[in-house]
Amino acid sequence: GAGVSQTPSNKVTEKGKYVELRCDPISGHTALYWYRQSLGQGPEFLIYFQGTGAADDSGLPNDRFFAVRPEGSVSTLKIQRTERGDSAVYLCASSYIAGDTQYFGPGTRLTVL
Amino acid sequence: AQSVAQPEDQVNVAEGNPLTVKCTYSVSGNPYLFWYVQYPNRGLQFLLKYITGDNLVKGSYGFEAEFNKSQTSFHLKKPSALVSDSALYFCAVRDDSNYQLIWGAGTKLIIKP
Numbered sequence: 001g002a003g004v005s006q007t008p009s010n011k012v013t014e015k016g017k018y019v020e021l022r023c024d025p026i027s028g029h030t031a032l033y034w035y036r037q038s039l040g041q042g043p044e045f046l047i048y049f050q051g052t053g054a055a056d057d058s059g060l061p062n063d064r065f066f067a068v069r070p071e072g073s074v075s076t077l078k079i080q081r082t083e084r085g086d087s088a089v090y091l092c093a094s095s096y097i098a099g100d101t102q103y104f105g106p107g108t109r110l111t112v113l
Numbered sequence: 114a115q116s117v118a119q120p121e122d123q124v125n126v127a128e129g130n131p132l133t134v135k136c137t138y139s140v141s142g143n144p145y146l147f148w149y150v151q152y153p154n155r156g157l158q159f160l161l162k163y164i165t166g167d168n169l170v171k172g173s174y175g176f177e178a179e180f181n182k183s184q185t186s187f188h189l190k191k192p193s194a195l196v197s198d199s200a201l202y203f204c205a206v207r208d209d210s211n212y213q214l215i216w217g218a219g220t221k222l223i224i225k226p
Contacts, residue, residue, distance in 0.1 A: 004156075031212070042117075042203055042216030043157070056213060091156065098212045101147070104157040 002026065004105035006092050012111045013082055021077040021108045025094030032075050033102055034067055035091040043091055049075060050098045082112045115140045117206050119217035126194045126224050134189040134220045136204035143209045146187040148178055151201040151219070160202075163187060174198070194224045 005024040013019050025032050031050050035043035045059040049069045057067075064082075069075040079086055089109050093102035116139045126132045138144055148160040161172025168180045178189045189202060201221050205214040 033213070035214075040218070042205075042218050043214070045213040045215070048212060056211060059213065093157075099145075099207075101159055101162060102214065103159060104149075106154075106156040 004092055004094050004103055006090075006105040006108050008108060009106065010109045010111075012113065014113050015082060015084060017082050017112075019079050019082055019110065021079075021090050021110070023075045023077070023092030023094075023105060025073065025075070025092070026103060029094035029096055029103075030072070031095045031098040031100070031102075032069060033093040033095075034075070034077050035093065037089045037091055037107070039088075046077070048098070055098065079110075082110075084112050086110060087112045115206060115208060115215045117204050117215055117217040119202075119204055119220045121220050122218075123221045123223065126222070128196050128224050128226050129193050132191050132194045132198070132222065132224070134202050134204075134222060136187045136189065136217060137185050138187060138204070138206040139185060140206055140208040141210070144180075144185075144187075145207045145209070146178075146180060147205040147214065148172065148176070148187075148189050149203045149205065151203065153200075157203065160189070196224045196226055198222060199224045 007022045033048040034046040037043045047057040052072045064080045067077045089107040091107045093104045095102045118137045146163040149157040163170045163180045171177045201219045203219045204217040
């Protein structure tokens with residue numbers, strides 16, 4: 001079946017701009033996770049959703065980062081006033097229920113110039 | 114605090130030889146341990162996990178991992194390496210109090226023909 005999809009695959013923006021990154025989870029998966037991966041490092045947790053609500057947003061680095069999942073399926077990660085330090089690969093994962101095995105999308109590579 | 118250590122940045126193995134990629138962890142509760150593989154320009158692929166039960170876990174592509182509670186380790190192994198196993202391998206852990214994964218920095222596995 002279809003896996004987790006993420007769009008766009010690459011996003012180049014200028015410092016100070018607003019960006020939205022989209023994640024489409026595996027159909028029927030109720031939990032959705034966002035991670036950020038910088039070059040040469042392991043993924044870093046940002047936020048996870050159980051259904052429509054953010055169950056744990058403790059990994060969001062500051063209030064410029066926000067994520068939504070209004071209908072319990074597709075999620076959007078929103079970054080305001082982007083900074084060069086936001087450049088990374090943003091990974092999305094989903095699982096059937098929270099705590100189950102997480103399956104990852106291919107990621108969105110964000111470059112802030 | 115939870116943490117994962119992958120002490121080797123790179124592991125080199127000749128094709129046909131056994132391979133081991135090391136992982137040690139620290140959690141406050143019961144550990145849930147995972148191995149993922151990342152090929153260039155592709156997302157993270159799930160290999161195997163330990164939740165409870167038998168300490169030797171078998172996973173995809175002939176990989177297995179051994180959970181050792183006293184040494185807090187979860188090393189990834191394969192009896193006979195293939196050139197196609199060359200990739201970046203990540204160990205991850207969570208405990209039973211939350212669902213976010215904590216990741217190691219990754220180990221680059223190079224299998225030489």
